[in-house]
Amino acid sequence: MNKNLTQKLSKPIVEKVAIVGAGPGGLATAIALRSQGIDVQVYEKAQEFRPAGTGLGLAPNGLNCLDAIAPGIVEALKSSGCEVHHTVLKNIQSETIRTNATKYLEQYGQPLLTVWWYRLQQVLASRLPSDIIHLNHRCIGFQQDENGVEIHFDGEKSVYADLLIGADGVNSVIRETLFGEGQPNYIGSMCWRAVIKYHHELFNDYELVFVKGNQQFMYILNVGGGYTSWISRKFSPEYSLSHSADEVKSRILHELADWDESFRAVVEATPAEQIWEGPICDRPPLTHWSQGRVTLLGDAAHPMAPAMGQGANTTFEDAYELRECFSDSANLQEALTSYEQRRIERTKLIQARSALGEMRYYDANFVASSGQTQERQMSLNDDFHKWVYDFKPSVKS
Numbered sequence: 001m002n003k004n005l006t007q008k009l010s011k012p013i014v015e016k017v018a019i020v021g022a023g024p025g026g027l028a029t030a031i032a033l034r035s036q037g038i039d040v041q042v043y044e045k046a047q048e049f050r051p052a053g054t055g056l057g058l059a060p061n062g063l064n065c066l067d068a069i070a071p072g073i074v075e076a077l078k079s080s081g082c083e084v085h086h087t088v089l090k091n092i093q094s095e096t097i098r099t100n101a102t103k104y105l106e107q108y109g110q111p112l113l114t115v116w117w118y119r120l121q122q123v124l125a126s127r128l129p130s131d132i133i134h135l136n137h138r139c140i141g142f143q144q145d146e147n148g149v150e151i152h153f154d155g156e157k158s159v160y161a162d163l164l165i166g167a168d169g170v171n172s173v174i175r176e177t178l179f180g181e182g183q184p185n186y187i188g189s190m191c192w193r194a195v196i197k198y199h200h201e202l203f204n205d206y207e208l209v210f211v212k213g214n215q216q217f218m219y220i221l222n223v224g225g226g227y228t229s230w231i232s233r234k235f236s237p238e239y240s241l242s243h244s245a246d247e248v249k250s251r252i253l254h255e256l257a258d259w260d261e262s263f264r265a266v267v268e269a270t271p272a273e274q275i276w277e278g279p280i281c282d283r284p285p286l287t288h289w290s291q292g293r294v295t296l297l298g299d300a301a302h303p304m305a306p307a308m309g310q311g312a313n314t315t316f317e318d319a320y321e322l323r324e325c326f327s328d329s330a331n332l333q334e335a336l337t338s339y340e341q342r343r344i345e346r347t348k349l350i351q352a353r354s355a356l357g358e359m360r361y362y363d364a365n366f367v368a369s370s371g372q373t374q375e376r377q378m379s380l381n382d383d384f385h386k387w388v389y390d391f392k393p394s395v396k397s
Helices: 002-010 024-034 060-069 073-080 104-108 117-125 173-179 245-255 261-268 311-328 332-360 374-389
Strands: 016-020 039-043 055-058 086-091 096-101 113-116 139-145 148-153 157-161 163-166 185-197 208-212 216-222 227-235 276-282 294-296
Touching (some): 016 024, 024 039, 024 117, 039 157, 055 117, 055 311, 060 104, 060 311, 060 374, 104 374, 113 117, 163 173, 185 332, 216 261, 245 276
Parallel strands (some): 016 039, 016 163
Antiparallel strands (some): 139 148, 148 157, 216 227
């Protein structure tokens, strides 16, 4: 044991790591592994970092892991985003059903923080040397042997690394090359969303607004800096995509035709080309995430419906735990085995609950299939949320 510890202190178990995907998960992992003296290079298919993505809720479990990976980064995110102190549930006529003061900080030591995906990406990227982030690198596959991995990019570019981490999202090229699953699962929910410079009148009293319609709902989030994120999802057993940006905007406004003008106004103020339209998808849990010198992380490993807001948060858990496994293991295989043991069962449960939660949005009379009362179901939900949010990085002496 002492010999292994000495080896770990003198030299990392891998020297060079390639990460495919420069979203928050890939960047957080790069920060985490670089802190151990590992040469990390990040490869991203986008030609530039540009304003994109939706508003995210960063919960205590994700924030605690981010703080462990990059001390002080949560404070930077607080100035870039918005701490949620009050939420409101409305109907489509804008009548208040329920208001809540959030208790995340009191219960878990961290707030619920809403932030624009793009701002989160920027804050994380600012913690890394710019020359390790390689844009315009679209991964098309890889080959590996016992000594390393050769990663191939469009345009006949290739790089070599000791380990490849796929942090390339729900449509991961790395996962597809490993497991050949094909398209993700459409779970029956269509989504429209955007982030724009806009101050909704309700933000004078609340930071997060949830509007419940008939098999349709809308989130309006204050994501800081004068920006508003709106997200509308609708139950739709079949999905079809619009043919143009103008058609996308017309479609969502048609879906909101009976809604209060204050909710429609935020959509009307959004340029058509800034509205994202797409299906909500996940994938079945995997029994393992790694093969040889390749592993997965975040949405590439455990893509989940957004109902619980745990996609980014569990990704930051992954990044933290992978770093710890590298620190605690004598070799790469041991580290990846430990990583899977720490992560797969937890994310599998959160994936399942997220898919269930997505469908619960559309069923006003939801009762658990086992016949439990609503009160019993709510109690179980409270216990589950506590288990999710209570996840904390281990303190080592």
